[in-house]
Amino acid sequence: MAQIYRDAAKIAVFLEGWLADALAASGAKGAALGLSGGVDSAALAAILRRVCAKDELLAVIMPAYSMPADEEHARLAADALDISAVKVDLSSIFDHCVKAMEACGGELSPLARANIKPRLRMATLYALAQSRNFLVCGGGNKDELAFGYFTKHGDSGVDLLPFGDLLKGEVRALARYLGVPDAIVDKPPSAGLWEGQTDEAEMGVSYADLDLYLAGGETTPAVREKIESAARRSEHKRNMPRIAVIPTQAAGASMR
Numbered sequence: 001m002a003q004i005y006r007d008a009a010k011i012a013v014f015l016e017g018w019l020a021d022a023l024a025a026s027g028a029k030g031a032a033l034g035l036s037g038g039v040d041s042a043a044l045a046a047i048l049r050r051v052c053a054k055d056e057l058l059a060v061i062m063p064a065y066s067m068p069a070d071e072e073h074a075r076l077a078a079d080a081l082d083i084s085a086v087k088v089d090l091s092s093i094f095d096h097c098v099k100a101m102e103a104c105g106g107e108l109s110p111l112a113r114a115n116i117k118p119r120l121r122m123a124t125l126y127a128l129a130q131s132r133n134f135l136v137c138g139g140g141n142k143d144e145l146a147f148g149y150f151t152k153h154g155d156s157g158v159d160l161l162p163f164g165d166l167l168k169g170e171v172r173a174l175a176r177y178l179g180v181p182d183a184i185v186d187k188p189p190s191a192g193l194w195e196g197q198t199d200e201a202e203m204g205v206s207y208a209d210l211d212l213y214l215a216g217g218e219t220t221p222a223v224r225e226k227i228e229s230a231a232r233r234s235e236h237k238r239n240m241p242r243i244a245v246i247p248t249q250a251a252g253a254s255m256r
Contacts, residue, residue, distance in 0.1 A: 004215035005169050008177040012047060015162050019051045022160055023135060030056030031160075032129035033137045034121050035085055036192060037073030039175050039185050040139030040163065046081050046178035047162065048137060058134055059083050062124055064090040064117040066192050073184050080181050088128075090120045118154030118191075126157070135159040143168045143210040147227060148234020149203055155191075156237065167214060168207040203230070 023031060031048050035041050048057055061074045071087075078085040097116055102108060122136075129136045138158030140150055142165055150156045163171055168189070175185050189199040189207065200206050209223050219227075 004211060004217060005167065005173060008170070008173040011166065011170065011174055012050070012177060015047050016050050019048065019137075019160070019162055023051070026135055026159075028133055028135045030058065030132060030134040031137050032058040032060065032125055032132070032134045033139070034125055034155075035059040035061050035074040035078060035083075037070035037077070037184065038139075038189060038192075039180065039187070040141060040171055040189075041074075042077040042081075042180040042184050043171050043175035043178060044137060044139040044162065045077060045083055046175065046180055049081050049083055050178075054082065054084060056134075057083060058128060058132065059085040060125060060128060061085050061087045062090050062121045063087070064094045064120065067195065070192050073181075073187070076181055077184055080179060088124050090117070090124065093120060115151045115154060118151040119157075122154050122157035137162060139163055139171075141166050141168055141171050142214055143207055144199075145238065146214055147203060147205070147210060147230045148237050149199060149230075150237065152237045167211040169211050 019031075030052050033041060033044055033048065035045060045057075045059055059074075059078060061071055063071055075085060077083075094116060097120070098108065098113060125136050128134075136158045137160045138155060140156060140158075140161050141163045144150050145161075145164055166174070172185055176182075190197055191199060191202075203210075205223055205226050209219055210227065213219050213224065213227050
C-alpha cells in the first residue's frame with residue numbers, strides 16, 4: 001500500500017507555499033479552522049502553524065454534545081503544535097435549533113439532526129474569521145470529497161481545502177511528519193456526530209480501499225461499485241447550485 005503515497009516532506013513544503021500564496025492573494029490577515037481532535041484538523045493546524053504566526057491562526061474547538069476525548073485530543077494537538085485554541089460550546093444552540101425546527105416541522109431524521117452540528121460549526125467559524133479578516137480552512141481530504149463523506153454547507157463550507165488532493169494515508173503521514181501526537185494519528189477516524197460513530201463503518205468501505213481505488217489500484221467489484229455509487233449520489237455536493245438559464249426564445253429579448 002505504501003507505494004501509492006507521495007512523500008510527506010515534499011507535500012509539506014508544497015502546501016506551505018500554496019497556503020502562503022493563497023492567504024496573501026486574498027488579502028487575508030490569517031486563517032481559521034475547526035480543531036476537532038481528529039487527524040485531518042490536527043494536520044491542517046500543523047501546516048498552518050508553519051505559515052502563520054501564532055496570532056494569525058485561530059483554532060476553534062466547537063463541541064456539540066461531543067465525546068470528551070475529542071476535546072482532549074484537540075487540546076493535545078494545540079499544545080503539541082504551540083497553537084492557541086478557543087472553545088465555543090454549541091450544545092445549547094444545537095438544542096434550541098432542534099426544538100424550534102421540530103416545533104414547526106415534526107421530528108427530524110437522525111441524520112438531518114446530526115448534520116445541524118457541522119453547519120453550526122461552519123457558521124461559527126465564518127463569524128469569527130470574518131471579524132478578523134481571516135480565511136476559513138478545511139481539512140477535507142480526497143477520499144471524503146470523492147465519496148461524498150462530508151456535510152454540504154457544513155465541513156465543506158470553507159475558503160481553502162489544502163488537503164483536497166491528499167489520500168487519507170497521505171494525511172496521516174503528513175500529520176506524523178509535522179509532529180501531531182500518535183494518539184491522534186492512530187485513532188479511528190470519526191466525524192463525532194454520535195457516540196461510537198466511525199467514518200469507515202458509516203461509509204461501509206475502508207480508507208485503505210478508498211486510497212487504493214483513487215490511486216488507480218485494483219479493488220474488488222463490490223468495493224468499486226460502493227465507491228462509484230456513493231460518488232454518483234453525492235455529485236451535487238461537489239458542484240455549485242444549478243442555475244436555470246432562461247433562453248431568449250422562452251422569455252423574450254427584453255429579458256436581456
